[in-house]
């Protein structure tokens with residue numbers, strides 16, 4: 001779907017990838033509504049791009065419906081909805097050690113938020129025979145995030161839900177994209193653009209935003225901002241045993257170098 005002239009909603013756009021995408025889409029001629037748990041951040045990004053900013057906690061279906069209602073009132077029918085909000089909490093020790101609240105938080109933000117948005121938008125999009133849903137998952141949804149089982153499991157679910165959307169609604173004229181970046185220098189990892197300058201494995205939020213707009217305009221389902229992720233997924237599919245061994249070795253190397261295997265440092269080893 002061409003972005004110029006389109007009405008766009010982006011969640012979690014008060015920061016990082018969502019904010020970069022809001023700026024880029026606005027520059028490309030879209031009218032953008034910014035939603036975020038952090039209302040001030042949403043309004044500040046919106047003010048910068050001449051858009052609209054709204055507080056929205058995507059864990060709450062009523063708030064997602066309200067965001068869509070407010071955006072529709074401001075812009076008219078929504079053409080492109082980007083479910084981007086995300087969190088990364090890591091795990092205290094073993095793979096099941098994050099408490100139930102953290103597992104549920106991951107489930108609500110990474111999966112149910114996508115379901116709530118699709119549930120609200122699909123009837124209207126099906127009626128119009130047009131619309132594009134963009135779900136920001138992660139390379140962890142195709143591979144795995146060492147040190148965060150809840151993140152990995154829910155991002156896999158996000159990829160699967162996006163596949164269901166694409167399979168079910170392609171014939172309705174609805175485009176679906178799932179975005180699976182590897183490491184990106186954003187507050188989620190405690191990083192900024194300066195950290196990304198000398199590492200191919202760590203992109204900036206602007207790099208990912210460019211990959212997303214290219215992918216949406218090309219009606220691409222799987223948007224891989226880091227091309228190496230395609231190689232890793234193929235290696236995993238070809239020989240799962242070998243892939244697990246490789247990941248175990250990577251985890252051991254991270255622990256040896258950094259004393260843990262957190263996402264905030266792992267990018268230095270890939």
Ligand SMILES: NC(=O)c1ccc[n+]([C@@H]2O[C@H](COP(=O)([O-])OP(=O)(O)OC[C@H]3O[C@@H](n4cnc5c(N)ncnc54)[C@H](O)[C@@H]3O)[C@@H](O)[C@H]2O)c1
Pocket residue numbers: 011012013014015016017018035036037038041056057058059084085086087109136137138139180181182183184185186187188189205
């Ligand atoms: N940074 C990375 O390395 C990386 C890699 C792969 C995928 N991703 C995914 O990209 C997306 C954006 O992450 P980012 O790196 O830009 O992080 P970020 O922390 O910079 O931005 C995330 C935004 O989501 C908002 N948010 C969190 N919980 C929310 C909620 N319940 N309701 C509404 N908004 C909420 C935050 O306030 C924040 O503004 C996430 O889905 C993340 O999982 C990030």
